[in-house]
Amino acid sequence: MGSVVGKNSLGVVRRWPELPQVAAVVVMFAFFWIMTAAKGTTPFSGANVANSLNYFGEYGLFALALGITMILGEFDISTLGTFALGGMIAVKVGSTNPWLGAVVAVACCSAFGLGQGYIIAKFRMNSMTLTVGGYLITLGLCGAINKNVQGNGNANIPPFLQKEILTIFSPMSLFVFAIFIVAGVALKYTSMGRKFLAMGGARKSSRAIGLPVNRYVTVTFGLSAALASLSGVLYSYTTATSLVDPGLTPFLFAVTAVLIGGVSLSGGRGAPFGIACGALSLSFLYGAFQTTAATPDISDTVYGLLLLIVAIWSAPSLKEWLGSIAAHPIFRSDKENKVAA
Amino acid sequence: MTVITPTAESSTSIASFVRKISLVQIAAVAVAAVLIIFGAITNNFFSLSTFQGILNTSGIIAIVAIGVTFMTLSGNLFTLSASVTVLVLGQAFLEIVHFGPFPAILIILLLGAIIFGLQGWLVGRLGANVIIISVAAGFLQQGVAEYLSGSNPSILAPAGVTSYLWMRNTYGGILFSVWAMFGVVILGELFLRRTVAGRQIYLVGENRAAARTAGINVKRITIIAFVAAGICIAFAATLEAAYTQNAYSQGSYTFDAIVAILIGGTSVLGGKGSLIRTMFGALVVSYLSQMMVMRGYNTPTRVFVEGLLLFGVVVVMQLNDRGRS
Numbered sequence: 001m002g003s004v005v006g007k008n009s010l011g012v013v014r015r016w017p018e019l020p021q022v023a024a025v026v027v028m029f030a031f032f033w034i035m036t037a038a039k040g041t042t043p044f045s046g047a048n049v050a051n052s053l054n055y056f057g058e059y060g061l062f063a064l065a066l067g068i069t070m071i072l073g074e075f076d077i078s079t080l081g082t083f084a085l086g087g088m089i090a091v092k093v094g095s096t097n098p099w100l101g102a103v104v105a106v107a108c109c110s111a112f113g114l115g116q117g118y119i120i121a122k123f124r125m126n127s128m129t130l131t132v133g134g135y136l137i138t139l140g141l142c143g144a145i146n147k148n149v150q151g152n153g154n155a156n157i158p159p160f161l162q163k164e165i166l167t168i169f170s171p172m173s174l175f176v177f178a179i180f181i182v183a184g185v186a187l188k189y190t191s192m193g194r195k196f197l198a199m200g201g202a203r204k205s206s207r208a209i210g211l212p213v214n215r216y217v218t219v220t221f222g223l224s225a226a227l228a229s230l231s232g233v234l235y236s237y238t239t240a241t242s243l244v245d246p247g248l249t250p251f252l253f254a255v256t257a258v259l260i261g262g263v264s265l266s267g268g269r270g271a272p273f274g275i276a277c278g279a280l281s282l283s284f285l286y287g288a289f290q291t292t293a294a295t296p297d298i299s300d301t302v303y304g305l306l307l308l309i310v311a312i313w314s315a316p317s318l319k320e321w322l323g324s325i326a327a328h329p330i331f332r333s334d335k336e337n338k339v340a341a
Numbered sequence: 342m343t344v345i346t347p348t349a350e351s352s353t354s355i356a357s358f359v360r361k362i363s364l365v366q367i368a369a370v371a372v373a374a375v376l377i378i379f380g381a382i383t384n385n386f387f388s389l390s391t392f393q394g395i396l397n398t399s400g401i402i403a404i405v406a407i408g409v410t411f412m413t414l415s416g417n418l419f420t421l422s423a424s425v426t427v428l429v430l431g432q433a434f435l436e437i438v439h440f441g442p443f444p445a446i447l448i449i450l451l452l453g454a455i456i457f458g459l460q461g462w463l464v465g466r467l468g469a470n471v472i473i474i475s476v477a478a479g480f481l482q483q484g485v486a487e488y489l490s491g492s493n494p495s496i497l498a499p500a501g502v503t504s505y506l507w508m509r510n511t512y513g514g515i516l517f518s519v520w521a522m523f524g525v526v527i528l529g530e531l532f533l534r535r536t537v538a539g540r541q542i543y544l545v546g547e548n549r550a551a552a553r554t555a556g557i558n559v560k561r562i563t564i565i566a567f568v569a570a571g572i573c574i575a576f577a578a579t580l581e582a583a584y585t586q587n588a589y590s591q592g593s594y595t596f597d598a599i600v601a602i603l604i605g606g607t608s609v610l611g612g613k614g615s616l617i618r619t620m621f622g623a624l625v626v627s628y629l630s631q632m633m634v635m636r637g638y639n640t641p642t643r644v645f646v647e648g649l650l651l652f653g654v655v656v657v658m659q660l661n662d663r664g665r666s
Contacts (some may be wrong), residue, residue: 077472088464123660124659128472130655132651133648133649134652135648136600136645136647137645138648139644139645140643141641141645143640143641144641144642144645147639174350205390252476252477265473295487296487297484297485297488298488300483301481303480304478307483308477308481311470311474311477314470315468316467317466317468321467
């Protein structure tokens with residue numbers, strides 16, 4: 001009986017591989033509901049859900065930026081720098097015209113990402129190492145712009161970005177949802193998207209059959225920088241501030257969301273839908289902590305533990321280790337031990 | 342009067358000498374030349390006090406970087422939570438130093454070994470991603486430290502306890518942390534070159550598959566490399582806390598250490614490099630920092646230049662490796 005249930009449940013997962021990611025959103029939303037209800041506020045009130053979705057708006061695109069490089073089998077640490085740089089440029093340039101600020105920020109960061117991607121692709125470099133350099137360069141630029149360029153955040157932007165739409169949404173969260181949908185469709189239904197996934201899973205074979213791997217790597221790093229900077233622009237416009245050093249918090253959100261989203265660290269597996277689910281589930285967690293005014297010790301410990309759990313869950317040798325534990329004599333029956341002996 | 346004319350033999354030897362010069366050597370000479378020229382045009386840069394300053398600021402950075410080098414040599418890149426560990430263990434040191442400096446140091450070293458040993462187990466045994474594990478470990482440490490200190494970010498040295506102040510004194514004009522740096526380099530190099538585990542760290546970093554085939558316990562070696570890293574970082578935390586007598590904020594140790602390792606010429610893919618090289622890398626970072634301070638540049642500019650340098654070093658090393666292969 002148990003095996004039949006197992007087969008059926010496995011069949012559901014096979015038919016709908018995104019089920020674990022959707023389950024993560026449901027679980028986190030349930031947690032959010034319980035926490036807010038315990039606090040005495042109405043969980044389904046528009047303000048509470050909208051606040052949670054604002055985290056999705058601020059950090060969702062950053063998660064997508066990191067996710068697309070990971071699907072390609074790379075890792076872009078400099079997204080953290082382009083996140084800060086994008087926000088900084090937008091706030092400084094866009095104090096009078098926010099659209100111009102956003103366009104300049106995304107254009108500058110994309111150019112940086114393309115250059116970085118070109119070097120990584122051309123010389124087949126370890127992206128983790130090179131992008132640490134990229135991170136420091138962008139962070140340095142951020143500090144220099146902050147000191148040398150006058151300009152403060154436009155006070156009219158935050159209310160516009162967080163304006164209530166259909167009770168729980170805002171222009172910012174809907175915009176981010178739209179970008180996830182476009183990315184998801186592009187990856188699933190276009191030949192470019194399928195080639196992209198193939199390159200992530202089997203880089204050498206892709207080169208061997210003549211796919212333009214270098215071009216894809218270059219463009220992916222450009223896109224990653226563009227998305228991270230756009231995320232930074234939204235963050236800075238929402239808070240009307242510019243970050244000189246964002247710390248590792250956005251990175252923690254993005255990595256956790258990407259791993260919950262089912263992206264494989266070795267590349268070739270994952271989709272924007274999963275990343276969006278990961279980002280949404282984390283947004284509800286962050287929202288729950290915000291509503292209950294959790295102290296930093298609790299939130300930091302929970303965020304760290306959650307990332308640790310998903311990192312262990314996605315570790316390639318976890319199954320082998322669990323198997324070796326199950327095969328240990330203390331977990332076997334006497335009969336099995338006798339057979340083994 | 343004797344006229345020396347170039348012969349076929351001498352021109353051949355010059356050509357072979359030029360061929361032997363690697364891209365890394367050319368880049369190293371170029372960087373050294375730029376640093377010397379900028380030093381020369383900076384007022385009073387080449388003075389004894391400046392060099393004492395460079396040495397004194399490099400001690401703790403170098404010890405953190407040496408710790409991370411054990412990870413890099415074993416093929417496990419680096420950690421993104423070195424700064425958090427230095428801060429958290431520094432706070433812990435100030436909390437327990439009233440038991441006496443040596444017991445306190447021993448406890449902190451043990452804590453460092455445990456924190457990094459667990460990360461090493463996750464990376465070595467389960468194959469978890471080292472960068473992600475280090476970020477998670479950083480937030481966990483921060484959370485636990487905030488809980489234990491009651492979210493008090495400012496841990497100060499205990500009043501009236503002076504038994505550990507020798508750790509912040511100068512000896513011969515040089516801070517204790519610099520002498521400690523030399524000690525750590527010597528001990529670390531002896532461990533890497535004279536012990537089986539040390540040599541196996543190189544082999545595992547150079548070629549993991551070959552090491553496994555040769556019967557080396559790769560998981561055990563990975564954990565040993567992480568434990569060594571944890572001990573060094575914990576020692577740096579005690580020195581930092583003793584020197585500043587407070588533990589307020591995270592320094593820039595995480596990225597300074599990575600820059601020092603790569604500028605020193607240790608291969609980021611593992612298996613090649615040494616602790617002495619990392620020490621020189623840390624000295625270059627301190628030299629650069631001191632020079633930029635004296636020329637009136639701010640911290641972001643220093644971070645930008647460090648980033649450019651790191652970018653250049655990584656590209657040159659990659660080109661050099663490709664040229665050789």
